[in-house]
Amino acid sequence: MAKSKIETDRGLDARMFMTGLALVVLYAIIVTVMVRLGVSTVLVIVIAGALLFSQYYFSDKIAMFSMHAHEVTPQQEPKLHEIVDRLCLLADMKKPRVGVAEIDVPNAFATGRSPSHAVICATRGLMNRLNDEELEAVLAHELSHVAHRDVAVMTIASGVGMLAGLVGRMAMWGAMLSGGDRNSNGNNTALLELATWVISIVIYIIAYLLTMSLSRYRELSADRSGAILIGKPSVLASALVHITGDMGKIPRTDLRHAEAMNAFFFAPALAPGTAASLFSTHPSLEKRLDQLNKLERELNG
Amino acid sequence: MGLRDTIFGRTKQVAPKLDNLFALPSAALTLETELDLVPSGQAGLCFKSGSGESTLTTDDDIIQLLNFDQAAAKVTITTDDLGFKWLVISDPDLDSLVTRIHGANTSMVEHGLGPRLLCAVFGFVPKTPPGEGSVRLVYLLKQGTFYPFAPTSASQRDNELELRVRSFIGDDLVMEKDLSRWMALWNVPVS
Numbered sequence: 104m105a106k107s108k109i110e111t112d113r114g115l116d117a118r119m120f121m122t123g124l125a126l127v128v129l130y131a132i133i134v135t136v137m138v139r140l141g142v143s144t145v146l147v148i149v150i151a152g153a154l155l156f157s158q159y160y161f162s163d164k165i166a167m168f169s170m171h172a173h174e175v176t177p178q179q180e181p182k183l184h185e186i187v188d189r190l191c192l193l194a195d196m197k198k199p200r201v202g203v204a205e206i207d208v209p210n211a212f213a214t215g216r217s218p219s220h221a222v223i224c225a226t227r228g229l230m231n232r233l234n235d236e237e238l239e240a241v242l243a244h245e246l247s248h249v250a251h252r253d254v255a256v257m258t259i260a261s262g263v264g265m266l267a268g269l270v271g272r273m274a275m276w277g278a279m280l281s282g283g284d285r286n287s288n289g290n291n292t293a294l295l296e297l298a299t300w301v302i303s304i305v306i307y308i309i310a311y312l313l314t315m316s317l318s319r320y321r322e323l324s325a326d327r328s329g330a331i332l333i334g335k336p337s338v339l340a341s342a343l344v345h346i347t348g349d350m351g352k353i354p355r356t357d358l359r360h361a362e363a364m365n366a367f368f369f370a371p372a373l374a375p376g377t378a379a380s381l382f383s384t385h386p387s388l389e390k391r392l393d394q395l396n397k398l399e400r401e402l403n404g
Numbered sequence: 405m406g407l408r409d410t411i412f413g414r415t416k417q418v419a420p421k422l423d424n425l426f427a428l429p430s431a432a433l434t435l436e437t438e439l440d441l442v443p444s445g446q447a448g449l450c451f452k453s454g455s456g457e458s459t460l461t462t463d464d465d466i467i468q469l470l471n472f473d474q475a476a477a478k479v480t481i482t483t484d485d486l487g488f489k490w491l492v493i494s495d496p497d498l499d500s501l502v503t504r505i506h507g508a509n510t511s512m513v514e515h516g517l518g519p520r521l522l523c524a525v526f527g528f529v530p531k532t533p534p535g536e537g538s539v540r541l542v543y544l545l546k547q548g549t550f551y552p553f554a555p556t557s558a559s560q561r562d563n564e565l566e567l568r569v570r571s572f573i574g575d576d577l578v579m580e581k582d583l584s585r586w587m588a589l590w591n592v593p594v595s
Contacts, residue, residue: 354587
């Protein structure tokens with residue numbers, strides 16, 4: 104956890120603990136199911152473990168690659184480095200590597216398996232849209248993710264869901280195989296395994312939802328720590344307003360540049376579903392602004 | 405695009421849609437009352453100069469084709485640093501500016517330049533100088549939709565002002581609904 108000055112939010116901690124607890128309970132159920140199944144327990148654990156570990160170990164490379172980001176030196180991006188330098192001094196933490204993604208979508212992310220392997224990355228669109236103060240607020244939010252070890256936490260959390268999915272698939276294969284030859288007990292076994300399959304899918308969905316809500320809590324606490332670090336919650340709020348919602352969608356790309364590749368512009372119009380806030384990894388803008396407003400009042404009062 | 409075009413990988417060239425242009429003067433009234441923005445008296449038509457389609461090889465050819473009464477309106481052609489040509493028309497009266505832009509479009513379409521046309525831009529400036537920043541209304545000819553563009557520097561735009569413009573004139577004009585199409589036009593030669 105982030106050291107020193109950053110205070111804790113008890114309510115948030117409690118909700119996070121409950122989410123974590125629910126995940127552990129789910130994990131226990133999955134293990135029981137696997138033991139009942141008997142056959143492929145070891146294999147399941149080995150596969151899931153290996154996948155999870157590589158996802159965790161190479162998280163910085165995977166995230167940087169998928170966002171088309173590259174690491175930058177202080178000579179290339181003096182302003183960005185200066186802000187990160189200052190924030191790290193302020194929070195008393197080791198300076199992570201700094202990267203830039205050359206895309207117009209305003210976003211930032213922090214990744215890496217531990218604070219000493221962390222990379223903090225901003226997109227070009229983010230730097231173009233925000234002023235220095237707002238950029239500092241967003242980077243403070245990302246640094247809080249590093250300090251909170253969110254990559255490790257979220258990897259472990261999502262691992263449970265992955266395990267459940269694997270068990271589900273194993274059970275499905277088992278059901279199909281034993282459905283092939285019907286001896287006296289075959290019917291029963293097939294039914295049992297079908298039930299296991301259904302249960303694991305339900306577990307998978309629940310685990311997924313819980314992971315998402317855990318992720319939203321982590322975002323809120325990163326908002327909180329970041330805002331306290333820079334001492335101005337309202338600046339983070341203004342940065343959020345500028346990069347999310349309608350304003351974040353308006354491009355900085357020139358019409359004349361875009362025209363050349365117009366044929367490839369297939370903007371998928373995703374209709375916002377009712378479950379959007381349940382399924383999304385980030386809390387809604389209103390929720391985040393509410394928290395920051397409250398914090399602003401606390402800091403002033 | 406139909407199935408056959410998809411299979412054979414052909415693109416149909418899109419003809420410009422011009423009808424929505426004529427709603428602009430009434431939207432301009434709203435802009436003046438709500439945001440204190442008045443027409444700057446300049447409008448521009450942006451197109452990509454190409455080869456082959458037409459005999460209009462020089463700028464003079466284009467100006468002659470448009471057959472403007474040179475006394476009433478000033479017409480210039482400039483090429484910007486991205487290689488696009490701008491036909492810039494100055495006329496203090498917005499109604500006649502819209503008519504001229506429409507006329508220019510129509511004659512260019514007749515001469516086979518239709519697919520080359522990119523957008524039309526109308527300038528709006530604050531009525532009282534220390535007011536809001538200036539706004540350009542961009543008309544996407546292929547889509548037939550408007551969107552506001554309010555640059556504050558060489559690579560910054562005032563999104564808040566743009567969204568406010570939309571909220572006021574959204575009823576008067578056909579606005580571009582997809583915000584990711586509100587592309588910037590940096591260093592636009594229309595004031």
